[in-house]
Each structure stands twice: as structure tokens, then as C-alpha cells.
Amino acid sequence: MEKSKLAYANATVLGPKAKKQFVLVHTLGHGAWSWYKIVALMTSSGHNVTAIDLGASAINPKQALEIPHFSDYLSPLMEFMASLPAGKKVVLVGHSLGGFAISKAMETFPQKISVAVFLSALMPGPILNVTDIYTKALNATIVQLDNRVAYDNGPTNPPATLILGLNYLAASVYQLSPIEDLTLATTLVRPFYLYSAEDVSKEIVLTNKRYGSVRRVFIVAPENNALKKEFQQWMIEKNPPDEMEQIEGSDHATMMSKPQQLFTTLLRIANKYS
Numbered sequence: 001m002e003k004s005k006l007a008y009a010n011a012t013v014l015g016p017k018a019k020k021q022f023v024l025v026h027t028l029g030h031g032a033w034s035w036y037k038i039v040a041l042m043t044s045s046g047h048n049v050t051a052i053d054l055g056a057s058a059i060n061p062k063q064a065l066e067i068p069h070f071s072d073y074l075s076p077l078m079e080f081m082a083s084l085p086a087g088k089k090v091v092l093v094g095h096s097l098g099g100f101a102i103s104k105a106m107e108t109f110p111q112k113i114s115v116a117v118f119l120s121a122l123m124p125g126p127i128l129n130v131t132d133i134y135t136k137a138l139n140a141t142i143v144q145l146d147n148r149v150a151y152d153n154g155p156t157n158p159p160a161t162l163i164l165g166l167n168y169l170a171a172s173v174y175q176l177s178p179i180e181d182l183t184l185a186t187t188l189v190r191p192f193y194l195y196s197a198e199d200v201s202k203e204i205v206l207t208n209k210r211y212g213s214v215r216r217v218f219i220v221a222p223e224n225n226a227l228k229k230e231f232q233q234w235m236i237e238k239n240p241p242d243e244m245e246q247i248e249g250s251d252h253a254t255m256m257s258k259p260q261q262l263f264t265t266l267l268r269i270a271n272k273y274s
Helices: 003-014 032-044 070-083 098-108 130-142 166-173 179-188 197-203 229-238 259-272
Strands: 021-025 048-052 090-095 113-119 148-151 160-163 216-220 243-246
Touching (some): 032 179, 032 259, 070 197, 090 259, 098 113, 130 160, 130 197, 130 229, 166 179, 216 259
Parallel strands (some): 021 048, 021 090
């Protein structure tokens, strides 16, 4: 069955319900381009979708060293959320490090979010330390395969950027995805500014009253080599979401390896928490 027809069939089975507004947030080094399959499925089924380029990502004109604060990196999402009219609610989806971005949005704009979806994402909370999550995830990424850190003024004088290597992308992020998507990633992935844990923790301050008022769903990718299942489960146990989903056979780039399953899962979540 053609993708557009399959998307329509799935929408019919799960609906019909009111048209949804999805906002998709990528992980480090990536951009709005990483959601292209999901954007196509959502738009062909009649939903509105916005894929965000965070600071110094994809076609965002800034370079990594030009955004030295984590707030600069998050600002495109925050500006978009601020632009939404009063009474408008979106389904907010964050992938991997994008979980920090949507957490900040949840704290700042809880009234504009119907549900937040953490796709194999870093999921801090009011009682789950941001610094612990960021440090563990970043340190684990830096030491992998051919990932490298580039220092602007020497290794003892930050700033520095993280550059994801081809071998890392192939073995840990896209190992179950089509080769075409890995090739796309190798041409579009950009350096990521290595923000200090102190900067990140100052920017992501979460409360039960605001962040805690937004419904949360965590989607687990069991075969994720970039963010291990044990790490995902640890965050879920420490900061339980309202619901947990699992997409079998997915690598870290679920939107590439299992786009149809992710689309139907997101639509089901959106309909449930509308």
C-alpha cells in the first residue's frame, strides 16, 4: 500500500478526530530535516506539523561557536512557542537531547501543550537532576568511536564543539535505518557546542506546578545504541511519565528506521490526550 494511502487508513482507524498540531524537535547535530518522513505522513493525513531547527542546526544561520549559552540553542523553539496564540495547544515531540528543549517549553508554556512526547529522549524532572542526565549522556557520546571534540583555543581553553563521526552514526544512530538516511545524515549533521553542565542546569529548572502539569509519554527504542535501553528505563523509573510506548526494531533514529510505526504511535497519543 502506498504511504499516503496507508497514512490515511491509519488516520481513519484512529480517528477521525480534529486536526492536530505537532511540533517536532531534533537531537544534537541534527535538524528539522531528520523528521522528513514523519512530516510527510502527518501532512498527507491532514495534520499540521512544524519541525524546528534549534540554534546552529540545519539551516539555522548561526554557527555553533556563535551560540555560547544553552538558551541560545533553545531559542528557536521558545520563540515559536511564544508566537502561538492563546488557547492553541500543540503535541510537542522531542528526540534525544531534544527532550531538554521540550522540558524547557513545558515549564514555560504548559498551557500551550496538550501532551509532551519524549522519543528516546533525555527526560529531566523536578526531582531528576538535569546535570546527572546531561553529564552521563554527553560523556557516553563523546567517547564513542570516531566522535571528536574540536577546541577553539586548545583543550584547556574552551569553547569546544562535538562533531559526530561517520562510524558512530552508522553503528549507533542509524544502524537499522536505510543507507540513504545515513548518507543524508553524514551530509547534514553539524557541530554541537559543548555547553557546561552548569549552564544547562541553570536553563532547565523544572517545577511540579508547571512542567508537572503537562501530560508526558515516553517512547522507548529497545535497540537504541546511542541511548541504551537501561538508561531510558532509569529515567522512566526516576521520573515516571503518564504512559510508556515501545517501538520494536527501532534504532536511535526512530523517525528514519520505523517512520510508519512512529507516525501511528504519535497520532494515537495525540488523539488520547487532546
